[in-house]
Amino acid sequence: MNSESLPITSDRNGRTTLQAAVRPELFLECVHCGLCTSSCPTFTELGDENVGPRGRIYLMRMITDGTLDALPTVRHHLDLCLDCRACESACPSGVHYGRIIEPFRLAMEEEKHRGIAGWDWFRTFVLFGLFPYAGRIRLAMKPVRLMQRLGLYDRFERLGLFKLIPGRLGQMATLVNPPVDQGPKLPSFLPAIGRRRARVAFFVGCVADAMFRHTHWATLRVLQQNGCDILLPEGQGCCGAIHFHAGSNSGARRLANTNVDAFRLDEIDAIIVNHAGCGAMLKEYGLHWQDDRRAQRQEFSEKVRDINEFLDQLGPVAPTGEIRAVVAYHDACHLRHGQQVIDPPRKLMELIPGLELRDLPESEVCCGSAGTYNLNQPEMADRLICRKVENIVSTGAQIVLASNAGCLLQIGREIRRQRLPIAVLHPMDLLDLSYRGEQPELPGHNGR
Amino acid sequence: MKKPLTRDLRRCLGATSVLSELGDLRVYDCDGLTIEKRLPDAVVFPATTEQVAEVVRICSRHDAPIVARGAGTSLAGGCLPIGGGVVVMLTRMKRIIEVNVADRMALVEAGVLNLQLARALTGTGLHFAPDPSSQIACTIGGNVATNAGGPHTLKYGVTLNHVLGVEAVLGDGTVMQLGPLGDRAALDLTGVLVGSEGTLAIVTRVWIRLTPNPQDYRTLRVTFDSLDDASNAISDVIASGIVPAAMELMDQGILAAVDEAFQFGFPADAEAVVVIELDGPSVGLDEQRDRITEICNRHQAREILQASDAQQRALLWKCRKMAVGAVGRLSPSYCIQDGVVPRTKLPHIIRRITEISAKYSIRIVNVAHAGDGNIHPILLFDERDADQVQRALAAGKELLEDCIRCGGSVTAEHGIGIEKISLMESLFAPYDLKMMEKVRDAFNPGGGLGLGKVLPSPHAPTLLHAAVSIGDV
Ligand SMILES: Cc1cc2nc3c(=O)[nH]c(=O)nc-3n(C[C@H](O)[C@H](O)[C@H](O)COP(=O)(O)OP(=O)(O)OC[C@H]3O[C@@H](n4cnc5c(N)ncnc54)[C@H](O)[C@@H]3O)c2cc1C
Ligand code: SF4
Ligand code: SF4
Numbered sequence: 060m061n062s063e064s065l066p067i068t069s070d071r072n073g074r075t076t077l078q079a080a081v082r083p084e085l086f087l088e089c090v091h092c093g094l095c096t097s098s099c100p101t102f103t104e105l106g107d108e109n110v111g112p113r114g115r116i117y118l119m120r121m122i123t124d125g126t127l128d129a130l131p132t133v134r135h136h137l138d139l140c141l142d143c144r145a146c147e148s149a150c151p152s153g154v155h156y157g158r159i160i161e162p163f164r165l166a167m168e169e170e171k172h173r174g175i176a177g178w179d180w181f182r183t184f185v186l187f188g189l190f191p192y193a194g195r196i197r198l199a200m201k202p203v204r205l206m207q208r209l210g211l212y213d214r215f216e217r218l219g220l221f222k223l224i225p226g227r228l229g230q231m232a233t234l235v236n237p238p239v240d241q242g243p244k245l246p247s248f249l250p251a252i253g254r255r256r257a258r259v260a261f262f263v264g265c266v267a268d269a270m271f272r273h274t275h276w277a278t279l280r281v282l283q284q285n286g287c288d289i290l291l292p293e294g295q296g297c298c299g300a301i302h303f304h305a306g307s308n309s310g311a312r313r314l315a316n317t318n319v320d321a322f323r324l325d326e327i328d329a330i331i332v333n334h335a336g337c338g339a340m341l342k343e344y345g346l347h348w349q350d351d352r353r354a355q356r357q358e359f360s361e362k363v364r365d366i367n368e369f370l371d372q373l374g375p376v377a378p379t380g381e382i383r384a385v386v387a388y389h390d391a392c393h394l395r396h397g398q399q400v401i402d403p404p405r406k407l408m409e410l411i412p413g414l415e416l417r418d419l420p421e422s423e424v425c426c427g428s429a430g431t432y433n434l435n436q437p438e439m440a441d442r443l444i445c446r447k448v449e450n451i452v453s454t455g456a457q458i459v460l461a462s463n464a465g466c467l468l469q470i471g472r473e474i475r476r477q478r479l480p481i482a483v484l485h486p487m488d489l490l491d492l493s494y495r496g497e498q499p500e501l502p503g504h505n506g507r
Numbered sequence: 508m509k510k511p512l513t514r515d516l517r518r519c520l521g522a523t524s525v526l527s528e529l530g531d532l533r534v535y536d537c538d539g540l541t542i543e544k545r546l547p548d549a550v551v552f553p554a555t556t557e558q559v560a561e562v563v564r565i566c567s568r569h570d571a572p573i574v575a576r577g578a579g580t581s582l583a584g585g586c587l588p589i590g591g592g593v594v595v596m597l598t599r600m601k602r603i604i605e606v607n608v609a610d611r612m613a614l615v616e617a618g619v620l621n622l623q624l625a626r627a628l629t630g631t632g633l634h635f636a637p638d639p640s641s642q643i644a645c646t647i648g649g650n651v652a653t654n655a656g657g658p659h660t661l662k663y664g665v666t667l668n669h670v671l672g673v674e675a676v677l678g679d680g681t682v683m684q685l686g687p688l689g690d691r692a693a694l695d696l697t698g699v700l701v702g703s704e705g706t707l708a709i710v711t712r713v714w715i716r717l718t719p720n721p722q723d724y725r726t727l728r729v730t731f732d733s734l735d736d737a738s739n740a741i742s743d744v745i746a747s748g749i750v751p752a753a754m755e756l757m758d759q760g761i762l763a764a765v766d767e768a769f770q771f772g773f774p775a776d777a778e779a780v781v782v783i784e785l786d787g788p789s790v791g792l793d794e795q796r797d798r799i800t801e802i803c804n805r806h807q808a809r810e811i812l813q814a815s816d817a818q819q820r821a822l823l824w825k826c827r828k829m830a831v832g833a834v835g836r837l838s839p840s841y842c843i844q845d846g847v848v849p850r851t852k853l854p855h856i857i858r859r860i861t862e863i864s865a866k867y868s869i870r871i872v873n874v875a876h877a878g879d880g881n882i883h884p885i886l887l888f889d890e891r892d893a894d895q896v897q898r899a900l901a902a903g904k905e906l907l908e909d910c911i912r913c914g915g916s917v918t919a920e921h922g923i924g925i926e927k928i929s930l931m932e933s934l935f936a937p938y939d940l941k942m943m944e945k946v947r948d949a950f951n952p953g954g955g956l957g958l959g960k961v962l963p964s965p966h967a968p969t970l971l972h973a974a975v976s977i978g979d980v
Contacts, residue, residue: 088836089835090835090840091537091538091539092831093538093578093579094829094832095644096578096579096644097578097620097623097644106552106596106599106618107596107598108535108579109531118534127529127530130528130529130530132531151768151829151833152833152835152836153836
């Protein structure tokens with residue numbers, strides 16, 4: 060069955076229509092066996108076939124066939140999908156669930172936002188106006204950062220005062236991670252340390268740069284330690300995932316093309332990305348749009364490597380700094396299910412002397428962050444993060460690791476809220492510390 | 508009539524536990540068998556046994572049929588809401604109430620997943636033996652209702668052998684508790700309920716007998732150039748008196764699909780792979796393995812590999828268990844048969860399958876719980892091509908006729924559901940069917956539970972392949 064490309068069909072005005080959003084052959088891959096249901100976080104929480112993968116595929120198929128209208132309840136069931144792709148990992152038939160739900164939801168969003176009635180300030184100003192720009196995010200975080208510096212943030216959070224800020228903005232404010240020294244602006248080149256083994260380019264991104272620049276620095280140092288020359292090309296920007304998933308197809312394509320233009324592929328062995336959400340998006344550039352630049356985007360995609368995956372393939376230089384700590388690793392959906400990168404981060408952590416990696420129950424289940432999901436579906440997101448943190452606590456870990464900005468923020472917030480003595484780090488943060496012979500800052504028992 | 512029904516259900520369960528709008532009901536119009544569809548009037552999500560009982564009482568007051576549903580992996584249409592009515596979802600009753608390691612018992616709610624229980628038992632040295640291929644998704648309630656089996660059924664038996672008792676709601680809303688240990692002296696009613704496919708009662712809790720994990724395993728993967736050799740070898744292993752824990756056959760067609768899914772590295776040109784597992788005390792296992800190796804070699808086995816560690820063993824079993832699901836990679840539609848033949852007839856029936864496949868030009872791939880003589884020929888076709896559908900149905904019919912002619916049966920584990928009702932009259936004498944009806948009427952007086960399932964009745968839908976008539980074979 061050939062399903063490597065995904066044409067998005069458009070109507071006469073160039074807009075995607077619901078019934079034509081998905082190629083019908085993609086539905087035929089699903090034999091309705093139901094083996095995927097138990098992998099789905101929303102089905103597991105609610106026990107309703109409508110919010111399980113088999114049910115969602117069925118609903119979309121019926122709408123495509125014209126045997127069911129896109130009723131509000133049906134839209135709700137599809138909106139509640141995390142797009143975590145756990146079902147894709149579970150499905151023995153090889154159903155490409157992402158290639159069904161994504162164009163379908165894109166079409167739903169485009170339909171919804173057609174005309175003034177569907178205009179949404181949050182989407183226009185915050186999602187599309189803020190997210191693609193690291194500088195603007197940093198600016199927007201200023202009030203929160205100021206409160207954190209004045210020590211007001213903690214009190215606000217404890218008293219639940221963020222609830223007074225309207226809806227999704229308030230949700231966003233609570234997500235902001237506590238201030239750390241983010242390090243200086245990133246350079247445009249860093250040389251390998253020791254024998255040169257590869258030449259790579261680094262993908263910087265938007266949220267990741269604004270909130271996790273320290274992790275970027277850690278990643279770059281780890282790459283240097285592993286003998287990599289690193290280019291940080293000018294002119295690159297946001298990966299476009301937020302646009303794509305919030306239904307701005309053209310915005311996402313514009314960002315993709317900008318990135319493709321920014322990287323000189325013939326000069327490098329790989330494009331390195333350290334956050335799973337961006338990585339999954341970059342790897343799918345070649346898939347999403349059918350136009351004359353498709354082949355170029357495909358070439359770009361083929362060079363993209365997640366940092367964990369890349370180091371594992373390169374053969375990592377063993378770190379020597381001992382770190383005596385108990386850690387648990389959470390599988391970011393877009394790494395495990397989206398990119399099928401499962402063992403590499405675990406293998407890397409096992410290289411750190413003294414570190415004890417414990418199995419996290421349900422590590423493969425979504426934490427509820429899922430891009431901007433926690434902003435749009437706070438209730439389900441809350442259920443999932445509580446479940447996640449309960450599992451983390453059960454391991455007795457002092458540090459929980461995740462390879463994705465969204466997960467780090469989501470898990471970090473809940474851990475602060477519950478005042479748990481658990482640090483939330485990216486695997487590269489820890490690996491870098493070990494290379495440098497330094498220790499992680501572990502929170503004391505009074506929470507913080 | 509319908510409005511008051513949903514109103515009463517909402518009053519009892521709360522609005523978030525009752526679905527009754529069209530957009531919410533469509534996904535409940537079928538299960539793993541998609542050729543028949545019926546729309547229910549409502550779907551409910553009870554959280555307690557008492558709520559299940561109340562739902563049953565409300566339904567019987569409104570004369571609405573009821574069908575229980577777990578994970579909906581039935582391949583026999585067991586969850587089809589015939590005559591509309593109410594689908595009772597057990598998916599919110601998924602607590603493991605107690606695991607008693609000392610007494611080797613567990614008490615679970617019906618919606619607990621088979622795999623969820625397996626995970627909860629890690630480290631106790633015990634397990635729940637029935638391991639259907641749908642293990643990752645199916646519920647214990649569904650396993651009890653269908654008397655599910657799996658590869659290890661060969662040595663450990665079906666679900667019935669691992670259920671000590673059940674709590675169930677009868678057709679009039681009475682809650683009945685059977686077992687776990689009390690009713691040994693009386694009639695074995697638990698045995699009557701297990702395998703009754705939701706036509707006698709809704710199972711709400713299950714007392715499970717836990718089995719000690721074997722001390723050791725020998726898991727072999729034997730490759731054969733010819734399917735004929737493979738089935739002869741299986742037959743001879745059984746005849747030798749060794750009882751492997753499992754003996755599973757996969758043919759070339761299914762191996763291709765499995766390999767695409769899991770990159771296990773099965774040889775592409777071999778006609779069959781047989782997975783044979785021995786388990787038990789370490790002493791004696793090697794000797795049994797050597798005898799099996801010798802038998803396989805006598806039948807021209809090309810290669811015999813032994814899983815070297817737990818991880819390899821797990822992957823091999825994953826391949827086997829995902830085999831049926833992976834068939835989606837071969838064809839847009841398939842129909843999986845569930846035939847049984849005496850084990851000595853295995854080589855014969857496998858040969859017949861090849862002939863039938865050629866005769867109707869319908870591709871058939873095979874997995875089989877070969878040690879039990881339980882074959883699962885899978886007929887591949889494209890549902891959009893009417894002629895292919897017809898040929899597939901005819902091929903399936905001829906196949907089942909052959910099973911019966913061999914002295915076998917038409918289902919081992921997938922159940923009757925709606926799919927095989929038309930065969931009941933050929934398999935059982937009228938008197939037997941009458942007795943079954945009497946039993947059903949005793950548990951389920953109005954007949955509202957599982958309406959139109961298992962036993963022939965005017966409610967049973969006439970399926971396309973109900974045309975299968977085997978009275979004259
Ligand atoms: C890919 C695949 C592989 C399979 N492999 C096997 C196999 O190896 N062995 C095997 O035995 N089966 C197999 N099956 C069939 C199926 O998975 C089993 O019958 C399983 O036991 C059904 O469990 P469920 O929770 O999905 O039940 P459902 O499909 O929801 O229900 C099955 C039947 O049981 C009834 N029922 C469900 N729960 C209850 C309850 N609590 N009380 C009363 N009645 C109830 C339903 O009304 C229905 O008639 C397979 C299915 C698939 C799709
Ligand atoms: S998506 Fe895959 S696992 Fe789920 S019902 Fe369809 S074929 Fe089965
Ligand atoms: S993507 Fe995740 S939430 Fe959506 S159906 Fe699949 S498993 Fe469920």
